[in-house]
Amino acid sequence: MHETNIQVGPASFRIGSVWKEVIDQIEMLYASYPKPKLTDYTVTLDAVRPWRRFIRPSAAINGDFMLPDAAPLPLDHGLLGVEMGVNLQMALGWRRQLILHASSVEKDGKSLIMSGESGSGKSTLSAILGHRGWRFMGDEFALINHDNGFAMPYPRMISLKNEAIKTMKKEAPHAQFGPLMKDTPKGDIQHIVPPADAIRKMEQGAKPALLLFPNFGYDAEIREIFPSEVFMRLTQASTNFVGLGETGFNTLKRLVLDVPAFEIAYQNGDEAENMINQLWEQL
Amino acid sequence: MMSKAGFYPDTWLLVDCLREPDRALRLNDADWVALITMARAETLMGTLAYRLKDKKVPKPVEHIISDALIDSEYQYRSALWEVDCARRALQSYDGPVVLMKGSAYAAAGIEASHGRSIGDLDIMVSEGGLKEVESLLIKAGWEWVKEDDYDDAYYRDYMHELPPLIHKERDRMIDVHHTILPKTAKPNPNALAMIADAIPIEDGHYIFMPEDMVCHCAAHLMADGDLAGGLRNLWDMHCLLSDFSGAAGDFWMRLKQRAQQHELWDAVHLSARQANALYGTPIPTDWMQWSMRDTLFQKRLLARNSWGQQRHKLLRFAFYIRSHWLRMPPLMLTKHLLTKWRKGHKAHEL
Numbered sequence: 068m069h070e071t072n073i074q075v076g077p078a079s080f081r082i083g084s085v086w087k088e089v090i091d092q093i094e095m096l097y098a099s100y101p102k103p104k105l106t107d108y109t110v111t112l113d114a115v116r117p118w119r120r121f122i123r124p125s126a127a128i129n130g131d132f133m134l135p136d137a138a139p140l141p142l143d144h145g146l147l148g149v150e151m152g153v154n155l156q157m158a159l160g161w162r163r164q165l166i167l168h169a170s171s172v173e174k175d176g177k178s179l180i181m182s183g184e185s186g187s188g189k190s191t192l193s194a195i196l197g198h199r200g201w202r203f204m205g206d207e208f209a210l211i212n213h214d215n216g217f218a219m220p221y222p223r224m225i226s227l228k229n230e231a232i233k234t235m236k237k238e239a240p241h242a243q244f245g246p247l248m249k250d251t252p253k254g255d256i257q258h259i260v261p262p263a264d265a266i267r268k269m270e271q272g273a274k275p276a277l278l279l280f281p282n283f284g285y286d287a288e289i290r291e292i293f294p295s296e297v298f299m300r301l302t303q304a305s306t307n308f309v310g311l312g313e314t315g316f317n318t319l320k321r322l323v324l325d326v327p328a329f330e331i332a333y334q335n336g337d338e339a340e341n342m343i344n345q346l347w348e349q350l
Numbered sequence: 351m352m353s354k355a356g357f358y359p360d361t362w363l364l365v366d367c368l369r370e371p372d373r374a375l376r377l378n379d380a381d382w383v384a385l386i387t388m389a390r391a392e393t394l395m396g397t398l399a400y401r402l403k404d405k406k407v408p409k410p411v412e413h414i415i416s417d418a419l420i421d422s423e424y425q426y427r428s429a430l431w432e433v434d435c436a437r438r439a440l441q442s443y444d445g446p447v448v449l450m451k452g453s454a455y456a457a458a459g460i461e462a463s464h465g466r467s468i469g470d471l472d473i474m475v476s477e478g479g480l481k482e483v484e485s486l487l488i489k490a491g492w493e494w495v496k497e498d499d500y501d502d503a504y505y506r507d508y509m510h511e512l513p514p515l516i517h518k519e520r521d522r523m524i525d526v527h528h529t530i531l532p533k534t535a536k537p538n539p540n541a542l543a544m545i546a547d548a549i550p551i552e553d554g555h556y557i558f559m560p561e562d563m564v565c566h567c568a569a570h571l572m573a574d575g576d577l578a579g580g581l582r583n584l585w586d587m588h589c590l591l592s593d594f595s596g597a598a599g600d601f602w603m604r605l606k607q608r609a610q611q612h613e614l615w616d617a618v619h620l621s622a623r624q625a626n627a628l629y630g631t632p633i634p635t636d637w638m639q640w641s642m643r644d645t646l647f648q649k650r651l652l653a654r655n656s657w658g659q660q661r662h663k664l665l666r667f668a669f670y671i672r673s674h675w676l677r678m679p680p681l682m683l684t685k686h687l688l689t690k691w692r693k694g695h696k697a698h699e700l
Contacts, residue, residue, distance in 0.1 A: 068657060079410070081383055083657055104379035105410045109387045111657055131390040131658065162417040310424050 068111070074101040076210065076221040076269050077163065080153055084112040085120055089145040096146075096224050096245050096258060099266050108132070108160060110152035115139045128152045132159035144251050146258065150226060157208055157221075158306035164210035164219060165311060165318040168304045171209040171218050172201040177276035177350075178218040179343065180209050180326075182304045185253075188283030188339070191231040194259065195336045196343070198239045203265040204273070213318045216325065217272035222265040224258040232257045234336065276350055278328035281339065285332035289342055297328045360661075361581070361652035364388045364398075365628045368585065371401040382411055384656035391658035392581045393467045396422035400465030422465045429456045429468040432522050436471060437554055439490035443483055448474040448548045448556040450527065450566060455586070458557050462589035467582075470514070470523040473555075476545055477528040484512060484526065492517050492524060500689060508534045508678070530566045531574055534678040537613035539569065544612075560594040560601070561608035565618060568609070572617040572647075576666070576673040580651045581628075587621045588629040595632065602634050624648060 068083040069090040084090050089112055110130040114120035124142035130152045140148045157166060169182035170193035179201070181189040190206040197203030204220035211218055224245065227235055232255060235242070245258035278297060292300075301319055302308050308315045329346060333339040363385050367374040374385065389395040399418035407415065433453050440447055449457050452468035475483050492515035494502070505513040511527040529541035544566075548556035558566060567590055571583040595601045609618040623644055625631035628651065650669050653662045660666060674683055 081387075103410070105382050105408060107410065107414060109383065109658060111659065113659070129658070131387060160417065162420040163413060310421060312420075312424055312427065314420075 071097075072102045072104065072106050073097045074103050075153075075223045076205070076219055078108070078157060078161065078221070079103045079106040080156065081106040081109045082111075082149055082153075083109065084126075084145065084149075085114055086112065086124065086126070086142055086145060089126075089142075089149065092146050092245060093149060096243070096260055099260075099263070108153075108156035110149060110156060112145055112148055112152075130156050132156050134159075138252070140251070144248050144256075146245060147226075147248055147251050147253070147256055150224070150258075153223070154207065161210075161307060162311060164212055165308065165315050165322075166306045167209045167211060167301060168207070168306065169209040170206045171204040171220070172196045173204055173220075173273040174201050174347070176273055178204060178209075178273035179277045179279065179347070180218060180275055181279045181281055182209075182301065183281050186283065188281050188333070190225065191227065191234060191283075192281055192336065192339055192343075194225045194227070194231075194235055194261075195238055196340065197262050197265060198242075199340065202268060203261045211275070211318055211322055212272065213314050216275065216318070216321050218275050219272040220265070220269045222261045222269050225261055227257050227259055229254045235259055238336070275322060275326045277346060278322075278326050279343070279346075280328070280330040282330065282332040284334065287334065287338055287342065288330075288332040289346065290330045292328045292330055294323045294328075298323045360384075360656055361388060361654045363656075364392065364394065364654070365581070365652070368394065368398060368401060369628070369630050371398075371405060374402060375405060375407065379408075380656075382408065386411075386414055387656065387658040388654050391654055393579060394582050394585060396425070396465035396467055397582075397585060398465070419465070422467070425466075425468050426456055426463065428522075429453050429471070432471045432520075432524070433457055433555065434553065435490075435517070435520070436473060436487075436524060439492075440483060440486055441554075443475070443479065443486060445476055445479045446545055446548055446550075446556045447483075447554075448545060448558060449551075450474055450530075450558070451570070451586075454557045454563070455589075457551055457553070457555060460589065461593050462586045466586070470525050472525045472527060474527040474530070474541070474545065476542065480512065480526065480528055484515075487515055487524065487526070491519060495523070500693070504686070508532055508682075530569050532677050534682065535573065535676055537569070537573060537617070539565065539612035539614060560590070560597075561605045562612075564590050564594065564605055565609050565612050565614045568617040568621040569612075569614055572620050573614065573676055574673070576670040577647070577650050578666075581654075584621065584625055584628060584651065588625040588631045591622060591625060591631050591633065602637070620644070620647065624651065628652075 069087045070083045071090050071094050072081050082093060108131050112126045112128060115125045115127045119125045125139045126142055126145050126148050127139045128137050128148045128151060132155055167182055169180050170189040171178050171180045172193050181192060183189045193203055193206045203222060205222050206225045208221045209218050210221055243260040248256045331342050367385055389398040395418045399415040402415055450472035452466055453471050455463035456468060495514045495516050502513050510529045510532050511525050514523050514525055516523050530539050531537055544558060544562045547559050549559055550556050567587050571580060609615040622633045622637055624647055626633045650665055653660050653666060655661050
C-alpha cells in the first residue's frame with residue numbers, strides 16, 4: 068500500500084492506494100498542505116479483485132465510514148474516488164462542528180456561505196470569488212463552530228464539473244489543475260488547487276454574515292428567505308445535524324437567527340458577483 | 351511513500367487496548383492511526399472511546415474520542431427511542447416482548463452497552479404471537495424490506511425471525527424473532543423457556559435472564575454467521591460474563607446447565623474461551639481447554655490489518671461456508687445456493 072497524509076482545515080486523512088500514481092497525484096495537488104502523522108480518518112483505494120490491479124484496473128473505495136454498495140471506479144478516476152471517500156468521512160464521521168453542504172468565502176473577517184444542490188453553482192462561484200478579492204474557504208463543506216458560531220474553512224481541492232472547468236481556466240489560467248477525468252459518474256471532472264492564501268489561512272474562521280442559495284441557469288433574481296425556511300433547508304443540507312442532537316440544533320438555530328439569507332438566480336459568474344456585492348454592501 | 355507498518359501485529363493492537371486501555375497511552379502515531387482504523391472497522395470505536403475517555407491521550411485522539419462518544423450517545427438515545435416506539439405499537443399485545451442484543455443492553459443499562467453501536471431493534475416473541483405482532487407493527491408504520499417472494503418464503507419457512515421490517519418515517523429496522531437460531535440449525539434452543547424466564551424491565555418490555563443473554567450472545571457469535579464483526583460480539587460476551595459472574599457464585603454452573611438445555615454448550619464454551627484468550631475474561635479453570643479449532647477461530651477473529659482491511663481470504667471463506675453449513679442441512683443448502691446463484695446474488699461479503 069502506498070500512502071500519503073493530508074490536512075484540510077481541521078480534519079486530516081491518511082490515504083492509501085495500491086496504485087502509486089494516485090498517491091503521486093494527491094501529493095502534487097496537496098503539496099502546500101500540512102502532512103500530520105496522527106490523522107482523523109483513513110481512506111483506501113484497492114483493486115476490486117487482485118488481478119484488477121493490473122488488468123482493466125478497477126478501484127474499490129473504502130474508508131472508516133462507508134455507505135453500503137459504493138460502486139468501484141476505473142483507475143483513471145482514482146482521484147475522484149479519493150475525493151468521494153474523503154467526503155464520506157467528513158459527512159458521516161465529523162462531529163466537532165455542524166457540517167453544511169455549502170461553499171464559503173471570506174472578506175473583511177466575515178464569511179459568505181452558499182448552500183445548494185449539486186449543479187446550483189455554489190462550488191464554481193466560490194472558486195471565482197476566490198480569484199476576485201475574496202478568500203476562498205471551501206467549495207464543499209462549511210463547518211460551523213458550536214461555541215462561537217464561526218464558519219471554519221475546509222479548503223480542499225476544488226472539484227470542477229463540466230462547463231465550470233472552462234470557466235475556471237479562463238478565470239485563473241495560472242492556477243494548478245489536476246488531471247482531466249472524462250465521463251465519470253458526475254460528468255467531466257477536473258480539480259484546481261485553491262489560491263495560496265486559502266491554504267495558508269485554513270485555520271482562520273470567520274463570523275457568518277450572509278447566507279445564499281444560488282440557482283444557476285435562471286433569470287437574474289434576488290429573493291429574501293425567512294429563517295423558518297432557511298432552517299428547514301439547512302437541516303437538509305447538513306450531514307450531521309441529526310447525529311449532533313441538541314448541540315446541532317442550537318448551532319443551526321443561532322446561525323439562522325443571526326444571518327440574513329437570500330436566494331439568487333443567475334446566468335453567469337459576473338451577474339452573480341454583482342448581486343453578491345450588492346447584498347454584501349447592504350449588510 | 352510506502353507504508354510503514356506499526357510495531358504491532360495488527361488486530362492484537364485493538365484487542366490489547368480494549369483489554370488494557372493504558373497500553374494505548376504508549377503508542378506512537380502510526381499505531382494510534384492503526385488502532386482507530388481497526389476499531390472503526392470492527393464497530394468498536396465507541397467502546398474504545400468509552401474505555402479511553404478520561405485518559406491522557408494525544409490531542410488529535412482526544413477529538414476522535416469525543417466524536418465517537420457523541421455518536422454513541424446518539425445511537426443509545428435513538429435505540430431507546432425505537433424501543434419505546436415498539437412498546438407503543440405493541441401495547442395491545444398480551445405476551446412478553448423480549449428485547450435482544452444492543453437494545454436490551456441499553457434498556458438494562460449494563461456494561462456491554464457503554465459505547466456500543468446499536469443498529470436494528472431486535473425483539474423476540476413466542477411463535478404463536480408472531481402474526482399479531484407483525485400486524486400491529488405494520489399498523490404502526492413498519493413495512494417489508496424484501497419484496498422478493500423466495501426470500502420472503504425462506505424467512506417464513508426456515509428462519510428464526512420474520513423478514514426485516516423498516517419503519518417508513520424513521521427508516522429504522524426491526525427484526526422480530528421467535529427463537530434465537532434458524533429452525534434448520536442443528537441446536538434447538540428452548541425458545542419458550544427463554545420467554546417464560548425473561549425478566550420484566552421498567553417500561554413493560556422484557557430482557558432475557560442472564561444465562562439466556564449469554565446463550566443468545568454465544569449463539570449469535572458462534573453458531574449463526576461467519577464471525578464477521580466477531581470482535582464486537584465477543585466484547586459483548588466479555589462484558590456479560592464479567593458482569594454476571596461477579597454477582598453470584600454459582601453462575602458458571604447455572605450457565606452450563608442452561609446452555610446444555612438449549613443445546614448451546616459448545617457455542618457458549620467456545621465463546622468463553624475466546625473471550626478469555628482475547629479480552630482476559632475471567633472464566634473457571636476447568637473451562638479452559640484450548641484446541642486447534644480454537645486457534646482457527648482466534649485467527650478468524652483477528653483477521654483485520656492496520657488499514658482496516660480483511661486478511662486471510664481462504665480462512666474467511668471457510669467460515670462463510672461453515673455459516674451456511676450450520677444453518678441448513680446439505681441438500682437444502684444446495685437448493686438454496688442454486689436459487690440464489692440463478693438470481694445473480696453474490697456472496698459479496700467475501
